[in-house]
Amino acid sequence: MVLVRRTEATGKWRPLICAEFEGAPSLYLTAEDWVDCGLKVGMRMSVKQYADLERRAKVAQALREALKLLEVRPRFEGELSRALLRKGWEREVIDGALVRLREKGLLNDEKLVRDRVEAWAGTRSRREIRAKLRSRGAPTLLVTQSLESCVDDEREREAALRLAEKYFRRAAGRLADVDERRALMHLVRKGFSPSIARQAVRETVRRLGEQEVDPWA
Numbered sequence: 001m002v003l004v005r006r007t008e009a010t011g012k013w014r015p016l017i018c019a020e021f022e023g024a025p026s027l028y029l030t031a032e033d034w035v036d037c038g039l040k041v042g043m044r045m046s047v048k049q050y051a052d053l054e055r056r057a058k059v060a061q062a063l064r065e066a067l068k069l070l071e072v073r074p075r076f077e078g079e080l081s082r083a084l085l086r087k088g089w090e091r092e093v094i095d096g097a098l099v100r101l102r103e104k105g106l107l108n109d110e111k112l113v114r115d116r117v118e119a120w121a122g123t124r125s126r127r128e129i130r131a132k133l134r135s136r137g138a139p140t141l142l143v144t145q146s147l148e149s150c151v152d153d154e155r156e157r158e159a160a161l162r163l164a165e166k167y168f169r170r171a172a173g174r175l176a177d178v179d180e181r182r183a184l185m186h187l188v189r190k191g192f193s194p195s196i197a198r199q200a201v202r203e204t205v206r207r208l209g210e211q212e213v214d215p216w217a
Helices: 031-036 049-071 077-086 091-103 109-120 126-135 140-150 154-169 180-189 194-210
Strands: 002-008 017-022 027-029
Touching: 002 109, 002 180, 017 031, 027 031, 027 049, 031 049, 049 077, 049 091, 077 091, 126 140, 154 180, 154 194, 180 194
Parallel strands: none
Antiparallel strands: 002 017, 017 027
């Protein structure tokens, strides 16, 4: 078979390269594939060479799908892998696309975990942060390490206190109308330990009670 034409892909596979062959279907490849394989218009291809290009073309197309997903928001490798599986890509093809993304610096689970933990620390419990990250496919070890380095007991108490104040202000029009037991259970459901939740509720009641002006105004 012969490579007869190179054109820029249109439609959903843009900006891939469309390699057209005489005697075989066209393939969509990346510019890196074209250079790495030493492709030239007019060159003859063996069956083995074409099979390798077919594999590369599948990876290139899965990579394009992955990039579209990453344009929406950053994703963990596991999360991105599951999304590509749902789109029908084979595991081997997905692994090839993930390798290319890592090489381009577009996948970094360690950095993404750290960024998320630092953004949520002080506003969510460690348990809630862990659950959210694990539900998105973040590696367990990375989550544990990041939580240990970014969220100490003091930040956990700060987060509980912030959530308690937010709950009190939304739940009632006056401090006297607040159900402390419900506030306590709300914090526990958000992942705080009963002791930290109880401390946060008591401190919030004390603070609001000491305010000279109506805190609900």
